[in-house]
Amino acid sequence: MVAEEAQGTRRIYRLQEQGMQAVQAYLEKVWGDAAVRFRLFAENTDGSAKK
Amino acid sequence: MNTSLKMSFEVACPAEHAFRTWTSGIGTWWPSDHTVTGGPGLEIIMQGRVGGRIYERTADGAEHDWGEVTVWGPPEQLAYLWYLRQDRADASEVAVRFVAQGATVTRVEIEHRGWERLGAAGEERRARNLAGWEALLPHFQAAIARGGD
Numbered sequence: 733m734v735a736e737e738a739q740g741t742r743r744i745y746r747l748q749e750q751g752m753q754a755v756q757a758y759l760e761k762v763w764g765d766a767a768v769r770f771r772l773f774a775e776n777t778d779g780s781a782k783k
Numbered sequence: 784m785n786t787s788l789k790m791s792f793e794v795a796c797p798a799e800h801a802f803r804t805w806t807s808g809i810g811t812w813w814p815s816d817h818t819v820t821g822g823p824g825l826e827i828i829m830q831g832r833v834g835g836r837i838y839e840r841t842a843d844g845a846e847h848d849w850g851e852v853t854v855w856g857p858p859e860q861l862a863y864l865w866y867l868r869q870d871r872a873d874a875s876e877v878a879v880r881f882v883a884q885g886a887t888v889t890r891v892e893i894e895h896r897g898w899e900r901l902g903a904a905g906e907e908r909r910a911r912n913l914a915g916w917e918a919l920l921p922h923f924q925a926a927i928a929r930g931g932d
Contacts, residue, residue: 752786763895766813770804770812770891773808774804777800
């Protein structure tokens with residue numbers, strides 16, 4: 733998942749594109765799930781009620 | 784690299800209620816499989832002030848911090864550091880805006896910034912971060928396998 737590259741005396745590590753895409757897809761899934769559940773609860777609770 | 788993930792949607796309620804549900808009501812809707820422990824009896828708490836903690840408390844009283852409130856502007860805006868299953872030093876940032884579209888509809892705009900910070904710091908932390916992400920990926924893959932929902 734990590735690419736390594738020498739740059740002078742430093743070594744640069746970075747996530748390979750595929751790894752980044754997997755992380756992004758994971759976050760999109762998390763937020764998608766969260767958004768669906770948020771809407772469900774927000775729309776089915778009383779706006780004046782303390783939940 | 785400056786990674787930012789944005790999404791938005793509308794919800795049929797006033798902005799005040801959307802903000803309150805997002806914050807004090809986070810335990811009602813945040814998916815329990817996206818927590819540290821995911822156990823039964825889990826409580827999720829967001830303290831309503833700048834500097835407030837976002838954390839989960841398990842049934843046996845153990846607490847796991849996930850984040851910290853950085854902007855508290857009810858009912859329009861909210862931002863917090865996010866480090867669920869990460870070191871706090873590698874926090875990403877979540878910003879949420881609640882834009883009233885009339886009295887009964889609110890547009891929710893989410894931006895999750897800086898999640899590429901994975902791997903940005905020292906070698907040891909980098910290794911720990913990668914372990915953290917690798918622990919997350921099976922959840923992602925399981926979610927994909929469930930599909931279509």
